[in-house]
Amino acid sequence: MKSRTGVVALLSACAVGALTFGLPLSTAAAPAPAMDQKALEAKLDAAIDPAELGRWLKDLASQPNHVGSAHDKANAEWMAAQFKSWGWDAKLETYDVLYPTPISESLELVGGAGAPFKATLTEKPIPGDEPTFTKDALPAYVAFQGDGDVTAPLVYANYGMPEDYLALEKMGVSVKGKIVIARYGGGWRGLKPLLAQMHGAVGAIIYSDPKDDGYATDEVYPKGPARPPQGFQRGSVADMPIYPGDVLTPGVGATKDAKRLDRKDAKTILKIPCLPIGYGDAQVLLSALEGPIAPANFRGSLPITYHVGGGDAAKVHLAVKSDWSMKTLYDVIANLKGSEAPNDWIVRGNHHDGWVMGASDPLSGMVAELGEAKALGQLVKSGWKPKRTIVYASWDGEEPSLLGSTEWAETHAEELKAKGVVYINSDGNGRGFFRAEGSHAFQHFVNEVSADVKDPETGVSVRDRARARLAVGMAEGGGRGGGENNSPQMKAAAQDPAKDIPIGALGSGSDYSTFLQHLGLPSIDFGYGGEGESGGVYHSLYDDYQHHSRFVDPGFVYDATLARTVGRAVIRLADADLPVQRYGDFADTVSTYLDEVKKLADTKRDEAKTQARLLSGNAFNLAADPTKTHVNPEPLAQSPTFDFKPLEAAVAKLKTSAGAFDAALASKGAGLSKAQKVKLDNVVRQLDQTMLRPEGLPGRPWYMNMVYAPGRFTGYGAKTLPGVREALEERRFDDARKYIGITAEALNAYAAELDKATAVVNGN
């Protein structure tokens, strides 16, 4: 679901020289594995056939696969049958969710240069690319927009993010009573109409600018991979940063007899109409705008002078009417029962619904998962007995709002909290570099796995290749993308092959969200990318087999590599004799988050002071061009000084406890008795649930994880220590104070559980 266009994310590592192949957790005095680990993983690799993944992909992506479509259901049924044929215990689990689809929609320029103009809202089929001739594709729409019929002047709001509204306000341009047009990019889609609505707009249009994924980036489809003028990006605009899943059943599974909200009370449904369009249509609307010249960072690559509007010159009529009926989700759930610890679950998932055919997103990841499942089935048939239970899921309805995974996780919450060890996710995949984000106690594990997977293009490990990219990116000033680029840990990893490469934190954008952020189940998201790009057809008619096989992953070799990566991780986790976690990595990472948050408090204080100085000196007015409208910014509340001591103490304690556990496990783990191991397993399995606090985050109690959350105003992007960080960012100073305490409580609870685990290892 999440677009990775322009995101340079990756991961890898471990001592090249010092690395002894195999799992530390299965070495030494632990019982010898039933089959040699290296041979087992070689069998896994051999059992995964890129060509077969390609054939599956072609079938699965042959027709539209949106929620409620016949083909999406058929795919679920076919996959369940496949799992069974591979020896898995598989079934479909169904949920009933509110899922709107448009009955009618219209977008017209009714005033201004170029009017009247009726937007085509149509993705033309591509001769020679058969599936694009389908009659069953969803039209141009974004799910959970609010129906409406409005006519109003247009305003261009760049990416439609909070800072863009500040820029508009500075120019004296209001969107109140207007229709906002914003381009894709810069933040999660759903925030664009939401922020427009919060600023008083009566409608919203989202378009794909050629600068971001169209002709400026590459030749357009079918000549190249980039977005053609008529291609538009569907997607969800449900307010998922409040809660994902069925809009009518927050916090509980959308089972037949679940208690449901009235639609009017579902606060994650947008209140204003919204449509997505391509840049062919957008150029006409944008050309009609007058008013201030768009600031440099607002300008895309259309051959026009971008204006922001603000007057009445360009007037638009926008109308959307939907069918707000219930639809059925089809989750595929398959198990391989554990031989020693059947109540320890390793859960792995990828979704199967797409906005149209969904070849790259999500089916490239889905066929990797199927490849793993078939291979694991073969290993079992050849004698392998995983110690823990392996649960493979193929989620439905991820695209509209992580529906299938959330409803399943909410339905099975108690069981997952009792049995879940880890959730491993993937989604759309492509050619290029290994990346992983996730719970930082698994950072070393992720590094070990990636050290043992071969990159199909270069023959080195995917970890070595990711490290090379990191090193070159840093040397060339490009970095790895993301805020953590230049952290000392990242620099060290770029230079020293003995160092683990830090992994990023999970925000949202795929099915791990509910597991990690609502249930406290540690999660990891794996993928490849950065060379084969599906960004240009993301969520469009053109994300199909031909596009994926020509431009995203020719030969399906990276889809197969994903299968080998995740399959390897699953095997190791299922068989691990001792915890694979290294809590020192988690503690160190949280410590850097605390440093960031403290720095943020200073920055916010300086910002308010500087602004007050500038306002009192009339500097904003003096620096402005008097021939243009200029509005001074709203005075910021001066920041108080915060007492970070409770959080500092908690992080210090966490580091101590984590260090003690890691040291104890390293020195005594191999000598533990069977009973001790079971006891240890029981503590460690539920450890991450201590990160949950029952009050949840301010204004969004569904999100209970005090370390990892998607940003309220970033949507996909992670916010770590979110209760404190976001409160500082948004100048909710009382919340910041309160969540310093709450977050400290969570970390203290985490450290206390770690101490219990250490006591087990130490035989106390």
Add this chain to the structure above:
Amino acid sequence: MKSRTGVVALLSACAVGALTFGLPLSTAAAPAPAMDQKALEAKLDAAIDPAELGRWLKDLASQPNHVGSAHDKANAEWMAAQFKSWGWDAKLETYDVLYPTPISESLELVGGAGAPFKATLTEKPIPGDEPTFTKDALPAYVAFQGDGDVTAPLVYANYGMPEDYLALEKMGVSVKGKIVIARYGGGWRGLKPLLAQMHGAVGAIIYSDPKDDGYATDEVYPKGPARPPQGFQRGSVADMPIYPGDVLTPGVGATKDAKRLDRKDAKTILKIPCLPIGYGDAQVLLSALEGPIAPANFRGSLPITYHVGGGDAAKVHLAVKSDWSMKTLYDVIANLKGSEAPNDWIVRGNHHDGWVMGASDPLSGMVAELGEAKALGQLVKSGWKPKRTIVYASWDGEEPSLLGSTEWAETHAEELKAKGVVYINSDGNGRGFFRAEGSHAFQHFVNEVSADVKDPETGVSVRDRARARLAVGMAEGGGRGGGENNSPQMKAAAQDPAKDIPIGALGSGSDYSTFLQHLGLPSIDFGYGGEGESGGVYHSLYDDYQHHSRFVDPGFVYDATLARTVGRAVIRLADADLPVQRYGDFADTVSTYLDEVKKLADTKRDEAKTQARLLSGNAFNLAADPTKTHVNPEPLAQSPTFDFKPLEAAVAKLKTSAGAFDAALASKGAGLSKAQKVKLDNVVRQLDQTMLRPEGLPGRPWYMNMVYAPGRFTGYGAKTLPGVREALEERRFDDARKYIGITAEALNAYAAELDKATAVVNGN
């Protein structure tokens, strides 16, 4: 001549509260001025009439004004007459220089998509804008390109700067035997064909991308100020970083009987043909390119996928033939003889030649100078007697290669070295913010002047307005533009109205170059801009009266403000009883340059080390996309460690000597006898000549100033401590070592002269 598009340069300052109006140098025990200073400057202000400046501008810009044109000569004659009518002793000085103009030129796409296509090379006249219908405009051409007739494949080299060639090499794309097309911007025009030639190209085309000054930035002329599709930028491509002025007479005046080089021996003439074009023509050529997709920083705003070429797909025929005859320059030189120190010259200039009409560049600055001259003449008639001689110049031939100023300065070198106090320059001007660059001993003086000039749009001083912009720019992260943005001095100036705003260093791009960098005469360049923009018509047919009066400086109020600023500076300098210089500012600035240079040495060392590590680890190959051509960078020579002690000692001495002089002058200056003042004047006047070293800079001995130079590979941009800095940048380590010593010598000489001046003040 220099385009300021996108450059945010400014300056201003001084204690608002503490400022007592008037000159420190004319207060206390100094002889009372003949007329009250404040009243004198008020008279100056009143005598400058914006409407009159506008009328002059309309006449001066009514026809093409290139070197050799009838109207340019007529303007010189008219101005000389005006000076005389205002009471000045004025004359024309003429020089004979080689000045090529094209006889024929042609550019065609002869192979590739869109071929055959013949570039229009034509700027269409604008109905309602009479002067644009002229038949006498120079065609599309760049002066001092090398004639030729070549047909070769095209390569797109972005801005054509050194880093762009590194990017091309990385992609395996060579320009050898090819014709390079590069866009304007990113560095001085003349470097584009020069670097193409150095990399083996047989021809070069420079075009104006709409991203940089066309429709992406604003509506195009005549609707708005930006460049229309057919507008092209003429200019010089003489290799001025070697030496400016007449290509045949380096170092000496181009008088009738000067010894001249043979044209073939003039090494500042390009060897390959080159033409400038508009983006209307460029789009056809660029669309024909195949090969690698242009990297993100290569992409402009044309509605195409930018490729770099490299194969034979797009083939171009380029032919230029010129008339290489001699032309006569007409410099206007006017004097007001000093009453007390007639052999102390305050020299002030602006050029009068333009590429076509040249309304903004240079005539907006020229009419400001005329306004000052008329006002100074009136002051003299009303009884004012400047103590020092004021020399006003209107230079011809600045555009092709700073011809008029250089030949005059070289001709009168001995007299200027003996009599010159300071050179003050201006050039094209526009609405907006005060800016100044120059010799740092004059930083405080510049701050004082700008504190007493009223901004016409806001009513505050132009210094206060510049400070507001600096403060807001820093708060918003935009800064002031230029590397010195975030220096502690700049931050302090942004926050504290009692602090002087640092001024930038002078590189090249206008007529101060020869005075400052060849003769060691301290120089200051003044101007306004940042709101009214002429960038879109820069060096085109459309830089005319209508454009300037509608978009650049409506009402000519900033042209008048420039006159009030420079006129004020000239009066104060002409009458100064004691030196206005503060050498501590110079010493502190040089000290920051030394810090930068030492840091650069570290950076270059780290860069080579990192590269060696990456090469030995095969990281570049592993990080590259194997489906695309990738070439590893050439291994960098490992940097030695440099002994900066001689330079550190020289800077330390300079700071001590400067501090001692400033302190002595502040405490004892007012009590100096007439004889002491004369003696002091004689030392200080020639002080900056100690910055000159006879060996000049490596490879370009004409540039003798060891502190200030234009960059060899930036062209306009200043390089400070250039002998050392550029050697480090280009890894000429022997030169770096050598110039640490030579630069230290210059600074030691400077300090020794300062000590002499201090001795005079102290009565020793």
